[in-house]
Amino acid sequence: MNAIIFSAILGVVMMFTGIFTNKKPVITLTAIIALVVLLTANLMNSYGIFSIQIDTKELLHFNKIGLFFNSLIIGATLIFVLLSGSEIEKLGNKTADYYALIFFVLCGTAILTSYNGMLMLFLGIEILSIPLYILTGSDKHNLKSNEASLKYFLMGSFTTGIMLMGIALLYGATGTFGMASVGTGALPPSSGVQGPAFLQVAGLLLLFAAMCFKVSAAPFHFWTPDVYDGAPSVFTSFMATIVKAAGFFAFIKLFSANANLLGPTWNILLSFVIVATLLAGNITAVFQRSIKRMLAYSSIAQAGFMLFALYSNNDLGTEGILLYTVAYCLATIGFFAILMKVKDYTFDGFNGLASTQPVLAFVATICLLSLAGIPLTAGFFAKYYMLASVVKAGGPLWMVIVAVLFAAVSAYYYFKVIQAMYFKEGQPETSEITGGFKFGLVLVAAGILLVGVLPSIVLNWFYF
Amino acid sequence: MPIQYYIYFSLALFSIGIIGVLTRRNAIIVFMCVELMLNAVNLLLVAFSKMHHGNALLNNPTSTAGVEGQLFVFFIMVVAAAEVSVGLAIIVMMYRNTHSVDINFLNRLKN
Amino acid sequence: MDTIQILFFSLSALALFSAIMVLVSKNPVHSVLWLVAVFFAISGHYILLNAQFLAIVNLIVYAGAIMVLFLFVIMLMNLNADAEPRKNWMMKLAGVVSGGCFLMVMVSLVRQATELSGKAALMKTGEIGLIKNLGKALFSDFVIPFEISSVLFLSAMVGAVVIGKKD
Amino acid sequence: MITLLLILTPLVAGLIAFSLKQGSSAKTFALLASVATLAIALVAVFTPGTIGYDAAWLNSLGSRISLKADGMGKMLSLLTAVSFPIIFTAVYNNEYKNASSFYALMLLSQAGLMGVFLASDALLFYFFWELALIPVYFLCSIWGGEKRIAVTFKFFVYTFIGSLIMLIGLLFMYLNTADQSFSLESFYAVKLTAKQELVMFWLFFIAFAIKMPIFPFHTWQPDAYEQSPTATTMVMSGIMVKMGVFAVIRWLLPMFPNAAAQSANLVIILSIIGMIYASLIAIRQDDIKRMIAYSSIAHIGLMSAAMFTNNQTAMDGVMIQMFSHGVNVIGLWIIADLIEKQLGTRNMSELGGLAQKAPVMAILLVIMALANVALPLTNAFIGEFLMFNGLFQYNMIMAAIAGISIILAAVYTLNMVQKVIYGELNATTEKATEIPFNIQFTLVIIVVLILVFGLYPQPLLNLTGDSVSALFVKK
């Protein structure tokens, strides 16, 4: 509960900061302090030192995983603000409002990590989404940003409709909005174990589709490239990592409770979605010329991997999604932070970065290696756990092989950036880079490597 | 009323909403169609709530089963209101920049 | 066929007709007005279901506030029938067909759903739709979401300011 | 502890080398570090018995930092340790831009290679497998030839796919171990159904086959060898291809003996096709580097065929040949590099008459060429003799067909010798000079190794004997 309350209050605090000061660094500093407070509050909650207890009437349920995950999300946001806060400052004069929106998003994620029913899920997703529509369009005079915002909004609200229809049907079938409405008795007609629950299945599928949209799984991923591309880079970074991870957590939480009751058809459906996601993300990313857009596709591809946790629905999967979140957030936030410093977002814009900005190039390389899942980086263990969980769950080997082949394809586009930085000549234009920024980047890289060598530091924490 | 009637009716409205979203190009109308979809859902929820309430009443006359369905509708309306305010703001912003609300013009971002 | 049935079918017919008219109207203003008609019809349904609170809220919030907002925006932009650009028949046909498919699949599904047989919505009677009962539930069991939706409004508010305000 | 040092020395040295500002000091530093590693490797070789190291790492995963050097491990770490000083000496005169990064990456790849040869934990093995790959990728892409980026990338993706497929296999095996552990012993002890075993076998085998490479997974290799900076090519062809061979012996065969026996025919046939195929292509190569590359494919083909004959002699031969081929091919690359550096061409048709300008080089080249054709009293003969012997006992016809490659090897190698060092001088070769002293020195070391082990291979056989017999006792 701490996180929800604090993020809401701190959001309001951020709004007011804008009234009291126009100095953007101050605002950013306030935001950082606020995030630290939020993180502390959440950590305290998870260790049970100072936790506000409110009777949520079983609408929210706080457990260790959720709280831990929330800490990860807040931590990632902290890193995000530390690295890219200066970029937020560059966007118009509403810095304080942006931070406020970010805190509201965090409130949404806090709800999504602890929801215990359709109502809170719905509210959480909306609280998460509405600020994002705004953040996407925050570069008001940029037509791309406008377009992205409108697209995101229209498709997002359409999906809300779909999701609500799904919830309604589930409610109709089960008479409850609780987590139990998913799964129980929702066996496919062929199973013959229980009488067909057509309404429930229908609701489930619609809900599934809506959640797929939120985590940009194919074939509901179409918004992702356009929105990520159009949104101001700094918020793309935020959306692609923190928001998406929260979405995934909610998705998995929703379906993991009773997923084993769903039967083989569920697995087939899911494996189709996974393969389609991997295909759409990886293959399309290959041809992109803009790195930012490539990253958008790559985030779809990463989602494909994360969906494995949904498929496997076991301990390894849960651990994996945590690790994946850490790895993916670190690498993507780090890389976006670098991307924003480079003027030209095309691959050619990175030519020769290694000679002009060796630190940036090095950290970018670590991030990309992690995204590609090369050992010694966090990304390896993330992918490792995902694959392991599926193999353990007895998932079809062909799917794993397909995933692995797509991982190799992903190496293609990630390495194209490395190639540009290290192997090609050029004079990339970069904006001013401070020592502190470099230091932060190096810390990110160190974090990636550390998790890559000792993933247990994350997992042990998870297990206390 | 048999619940199927409500379901059919809601689905029909919902589908009309979908068709509207898919066919119209005016962003405002598209958005209105989304609202139509939401209303279909609302009606369905109320119908279900009354269905469950009706069933529960047979066993327990003091049952309040189904109240959550109607409250859910309430929250949907809340959210819809919030969405509308943001959505219209976005559309207006778009219109200011392009002097158009045609979503087919939204294709700077593609491929 | 009793009164309720007559009312149900006529309201449904009205709603569906109005909904279709929302789609086919060339003039956005007409669309808005047809949509208001839909909302009225749905409110009628709510009354039939004895969900009085929702019926009122629907009228006030939707038909009143939201639709007025729409109308306001449309008028602000001075959109009219001519503003609608040339049609893309293929796209429209595909949209209608896929929407139709969706409806068909869902309907056939509900037709197969034997678990629904014999279930009916309680008409006219039932206390839960009354303001008193709903309010009680809202401020006891559902107070958390109620409070949390304030965050939603806050963010919508901030958003509207950020987006809408000229700078 | 020694085994850990074998990995840590180059690893730490590599990291230090990154920070060195001056290229020349990096060069010297790398050379010294590699010599130090060699010294450690020699200590390891002369330490009797299996040596190892074990420390906790990922307890929750059941993976440990567990190293083990049996005969084969020692032999290959010796090869690695010997090769790097030779390589560093041979390229001592070359000026690389960003030399410190170059040498640092070289040292890192050495650490990776050492790790691969010493790891007795599957996950650790996988880590080192990749660690060996990444520095080489950078080395080739930064300091390579004109088409380096595309070519190296093909190499990278190829091997990356292989290792990812292997990762699936590792996972599957891991989840089937009795104690949820990655240790070698647990992996050996896994019981699988016949069908599972076969699938796993191929998952692993493809990864190793790409690395070796075996026909038809070889096409990355000639391009990569051609385009890489020669120092890296030496590492790749001299040591890295041994990773595949090593992995088959250390992991594949003991883990899936039944599947290996079942698939042996297919693998051997593929290998033999590869041998003949590569030899024939080598005959038509004009580019000296590509010729060596194809010749290397042919040699590796024999090794992979021999490994699957389930014959102890053949396995002895593979052991010897791993070392021999590593040393010999490095020698050939040194000369190829020299020719390219000096004369600016690698086309044999443009060369000729170098024996007049550089007699020492000519002699050394001839000896190495003879080793390449496995002439008796060169080290390669011992290996090939034993391998062919095993292959013969497996299947006479196959051995006879494979034997054709012996003849073809003579054809392309002598072609090369003839075109490069014999004949009249021409405009290109007119400006050739004798090779510098440091290179003479390295080549002489190589030649000495060739001849000594050609005459008296027993030390190597004794060294690796325990690994081989362990392999066969297990069965």
Add this chain to the structure above:
Amino acid sequence: MSKIAFLVPLFPLLGFLINGLGRHRLSKSAVGIVGSGVIFLSFLTSCYLFGYVYGAAANSGTAPINSVVTLFNFIQTDAFTIPFAFQVDQLSVLFLLIITGIGFLIHLYSTAYMKDEAPHHFARYFAYLNLFVFSMLLLIMGSNYVIMFIGWEGVGLCSYLLIGYWFKNGDYNYAAKKAFIMNRIGDLGFLLAVFWLIFKLGTVNYTDVFAGISQLSSFDITAITTLLFVGAMGKSAQIPLYTWLPDAMAGPTPVSALIHAATMVTAGIYMIARSNILFTMAPATQTLVAVIGLATAIFAATIALKQNDIKKVLAYSTVSQLGYMFLGLGVGAYTGAVFHVMTHAFFKALLFLGAGSVIHAMHHEQDIRKMGNLKKYMPITHITFLLACLAIAGIPPFSGFFSKDEILVAAYSSNPLFYYIGVGGALMTAFYMFRLYTLTFLGNFRGTHEQEHHLHESPSAMTLPLIVLAVLSVVGGFIGIPAVFAENQHWLQNFLAPIFAESTKLAEAHHLSHSQEYLMMGIVTLLIVLVIAFAVKSYRNYNNANETEETGLGKVLMNKWYVDEFYNAIVVNPLNALAGLLKNVVEKSGIDGAVNGVGKLVAYGSRQMRLIQSGQVASYLLVMVLSMVVFFIIWFNDATIIKLINKIF
């Protein structure tokens, strides 16, 4: 005291190392002394060993002297052990004597013949020669097939180095390469035979193999011997692997002498003689050996009839004589074959050295049509050459007569047809040798005036070996006097008897009646004399002017039956074409094409996939709605779908 056997190959090896490493420092004379001296030391050691073996043999009677000197274990595995060991017995010491003895003479001769070379090339030359002798000695002395194989390949290597000695010349290099590769083809056969032995017996030591022969099936033996014979074909230049030998004339002439007389080509004979018991037990292989030998003898002789290069004639003559030796081996006359090796070593070395002397005098002119009347200028060369010709032609009592006669008689007892064909070959031998002799030494000088002006007898370092060899050619035959002249006076047969004892026991002995043998000898000798007379008469007044274009068979013979062209057409060119096909088509478009194709497919897919991303909200939503519809359809037809999936995977 066979322990010092290791010295025999060690000396040449030392010579090789000294000359090879010191080639820039040593003077020519030093090189010559070292080069020849080490061989001489080897020769002395060989003599000592011979004495030892001879003495031991006298003591032990018919039992073989089995003196194996093991130096160390060459290869030791769990399955088998291959010692690096030398075997000193009658057969090997005999060959040692031939090799070191004749080798020494050739070295000596070379010091003069090669004196125009630059010092370091001179040293290189001697280094190669020493290495050659070293390899050959290893081959002979090895106590197992693997050590023999080391020498076997070693001589191949040395022939390669020496044939390509003048490395600037592309043709010479080509010839060198050809020699090596053709040898390798044979070596493969040898190697496979070795593997077969290891496979079946687990050993390659002669003693163990011969002792364990009973464990081999007849198929094994036939296969092993056939494979060994393939090896011999390559090394000893038999059909179909003989074409390298004539081309090997590219090397300096003493080298040819060394290859043809003392080393290399006799390796095949030695190997079969060494493995005589195996061959005796494989009658099918023996027949093959005999037939191939005979065919080679005739075939090469026909080619020799029409060659004009002095060394080419001699080369084909060697091929032909080797054919006789194989005929001998094939019909079980092992002693005869070894005997012929020995006598042939004498006179062929003499012929080559004589030819070298001529070439030296003629300033590297090798075409006999441009010579003539050299007896006037080069008396010693002339006389010795003539003696050698008589010896090779088989005129009694020269050495060739005895050895060849022994083989032919044995062939007759095996199959009279062999005999008749063999005699035909002998007649041709007489003809081409005397054609050569006549054209070179008799008639008028047909070269340029300048050449004539410079004609001179060779220096004593060259003539001395000629004289020694001439003496040996003349008297060498008397160590093997056939039984028909004197019973049990065949010294060589008695000496070697222990080696071939097993074979002799197994083979049924046919004995011709003495009268029949006398008759045959007489007729053959008469015929040979007639042929010689005819040859001398025909070519005595040969003139370049009246030379006519060869037609018909003559042209075919001149072009060596077009065998090289034939090989090019059926082996070399197809192989080249195949290699080109593989390189340019299969590798590039096929395999690499497939690999790159996958990459291209991904790129293509990428281009297509991104078109789906049209940027239109409506189309995105359309896909979403349709996907949902598909989801529903999948879910409610799951049974069918699962079945389908199971079918696919």
